[in-house]
Amino acid sequence: MRRAVELAARGxxxxxxxxxxxxxxTDPAGTVVGEGWHQRAGGxxxxxxxxxxxxxxxxxxTAYVTLEPCxxxxxxxxxxxxxxxxxxxxxxYAVSDPNPQASGGGATLRAAGVTVGSGLLEAEAAAGNAAWxxxxxxxxxxxxxxxxxxxxxxxxxxxxxxxxxxxAESRADVHRLRAESDAVLVGGGTxxxxxxxxxxxxxxxxxxxxxxxxxxxxxTQPTARILDDAAPTLLVVGExxxxxxxxxxxxxxxxxxxxxxxxxxxxxxLYARGVRALFLEGGPTLAGAFLEAGAVDRVVGYLAxxxxxxxxxxxxxxxxxxxxxxxxxxxxxxxxxxxxxxITAVPTVHTSPKET
Numbered sequence: 001m002r003r004a005v006e007l008a009a010r011g012x013x014x015x016x017x018x019x020x021x022x023x024x025x026t027d028p029a030g031t032v033v034g035e036g037w038h039q040r041a042g043g044x045x046x047x048x049x050x051x052x053x054x055x056x057x058x059x060x061x062t063a064y065v066t067l068e069p070c071x072x073x074x075x076x077x078x079x080x081x082x083x084x085x086x087x088x089x090x091x092x093y094a095v096s097d098p099n100p101q102a103s104g105g106g107a108t109l110r111a112a113g114v115t116v117g118s119g120l121l122e123a124e125a126a127a128g129n130a131a132w133x134x135x136x137x138x139x140x141x142x143x144x145x146x147x148x149x150x151x152x153x154x155x156x157x158x159x160x161x162x163x164x165x166x167x168a169e170s171r172a173d174v175h176r177l178r179a180e181s182d183a184v185l186v187g188g189g190t191x192x193x194x195x196x197x198x199x200x201x202x203x204x205x206x207x208x209x210x211x212x213x214x215x216x217x218x219x220t221q222p223t224a225r226i227l228d229d230a231a232p233t234l235l236v237v238g239e240x241x242x243x244x245x246x247x248x249x250x251x252x253x254x255x256x257x258x259x260x261x262x263x264x265x266x267x268x269x270l271y272a273r274g275v276r277a278l279f280l281e282g283g284p285t286l287a288g289a290f291l292e293a294g295a296v297d298r299v300v301g302y303l304a305x306x307x308x309x310x311x312x313x314x315x316x317x318x319x320x321x322x323x324x325x326x327x328x329x330x331x332x333x334x335x336x337x338x339x340x341x342x343i344t345a346v347p348t349v350h351t352s353p354k355e356t
Contacts, residue, residue, distance in 0.1 A: 001064045001094060001121045005128055007037040007046070008066045012128075012180035014040050014207045016276045019132035023050040024064045025057075025088070033057040045070065047079040051086045059087035066125040068097040068118070069105035080105035084112045092117040094125035098136050127332075131182075131277035134297055140267040141278040144181070144298040145287050146174060147314045154308040155284060160193070169338025170302045172202055174281075177300065179206035181279035183234075183270065187286035188215040191224065198281070199230040210234055210275065214266070214286065216256055218243045236261055263293035284316035291327060292319035296347070299329060303341045 007022030015038050023046035025034035034057070036049025044052075047069055051058055063069075069079035069091065083091060091109050096118060106116045126133060134142035148166045149155050156162035164171065178184055179200045186196060191213045198211040208231035213220060218241035220226070226233055227249060235249055238256045243249070252269060254261050270278065280290060290296050301314070320326055329345035336342075 001066070001092065002124070003035070004064050004066050005094070005121060005124050007035055008125070009128055011038045013182070013209070016041060016182045017135070017274045019067055019129050021046040021065065021067045023047045025050045025054045026062050027057045028060040033061065045079050048082055051082060060089050062090040062092065063088050065091065065093045067095050067129065068093045069109065070097065071105040071108050072101055078105070080108040084109065084114060088114060090115040092120050094120055094122050095129065095133070098133065130297070135271065135276040140271050140295070141182070141275045142297045143278045143280055143290060143295050144177070144300060145280040145290060145296045146177065146300045147287065148302040148304065149314040150304050150306045150308050152307050152309065153314050154311040155314040156311045157308055158310040165306065166302045166304045166340050167338035170340045170342065173337050173342065175200050175202050178209055178279055179203040181209045181277045182275045183210040183212050184279045184281055185212040185214065187282040188213065188217070188219055189285060190281070190283045191215060191220060191226065195225050196281070197225045197230065208232065209279065212236060214261055214282070216259060216261055217241055218246065220246065222246060236266065260289070263290055263295050267295060284312055284314055288316040288318040291315070299345045301343045302337065303343065305339055
């Protein structure tokens with residue numbers, strides 16, 4: 001099953017709006033005879049790839065799958081039926097499918113006389129599929145907020161300069177996280193101050209994520225790097241924003257609340273267009289807005305061994321007025337990346353976006 005979890009991760013960034021899934025098949029003696037993973041939306045599922053690799057050796061064997069085999073016919077057929085037809089005698093899956101349209105594969109397999117087990121390495125498999133599981137359960141994209149800061153929490157120096165706080169190794173790691181996402185989001189302030197490119201570089205075979213800029217007043221200039229053809233781009237602007245200087249740019253017009261786009265509404269619109277994993281790279285103000293809305297599912301912080309003493313903090317107002325309101329996190333990983341420290345954490349109590 002752990003190998004199946006590893007295989008599933010190969011699909012990150014290319015299967016949306018579908019989940020990432022891995023499958024390993026062993027013959028009756030326990031020898032691995034087939035492996036597969038869901039490679040792209042609309043393509044064969046992990047079980048189908050693994051069965052094709054195993055051939056006749058799958059008969060009487062066991063399939064280890066990270067997600068309950070699907071039970072419906074979409075762009076591909078039901079995997080529960082494919083496993084039964086191949087003569088698999090036992091199926092072990094890690095995570096039950098929360099999608100009512102596809103769940104029930106375990107019951108179908110049992111009805112066909114297949115021995116079924118569930119829950120093996122459930123936490124590991126769920127963590128690898130967090131974006132899809134969150135989107136199914138909450139009806140919005142899973143949001144990762146990434147930031148870079150000095151050890152004293154500064155995201156830039158007093159003069160506003162921020163290149164480069166962290167190392168080349170950390171910046172390369174950020175490209176890996178971008179490649180695992182469906183969309184990358186920044187605010188208008190970051191867009192004008194840094195002119196970010198946001199496309200993935202240095203990751204072989206990466207599917208370029210959608211680049212999104214939250215620019216209510218459409219201040220983006222036609223020469224902005226985000227508007228080149230390296231990756232698709234979406235500008236989120238106010239309903240009445242003048243965009244005549246941006247011909248040919250894809251726009252998402254949204255109502256403004258006190259001059260700002262509502263975070264829950266934005267996530268709803270992005271979900272509707274298939275975004276399941278959103279990578280938030282905006283500045284401290286935008287990050288604060290997402291946190292205040294209860295719409296951050298994972299925090300990835302890159303801490304550089306440096307001190308500035310002055311300059312903007314990594315996070316602005318997030319609606320926290322006293323220590324009891326602090327958003328508490330569970331640290332799930334702390335590793336060295338070059339000279340820096342990368343800390344990954346998730347909220348201890350998950351909340352849905354608040355109403356605006």
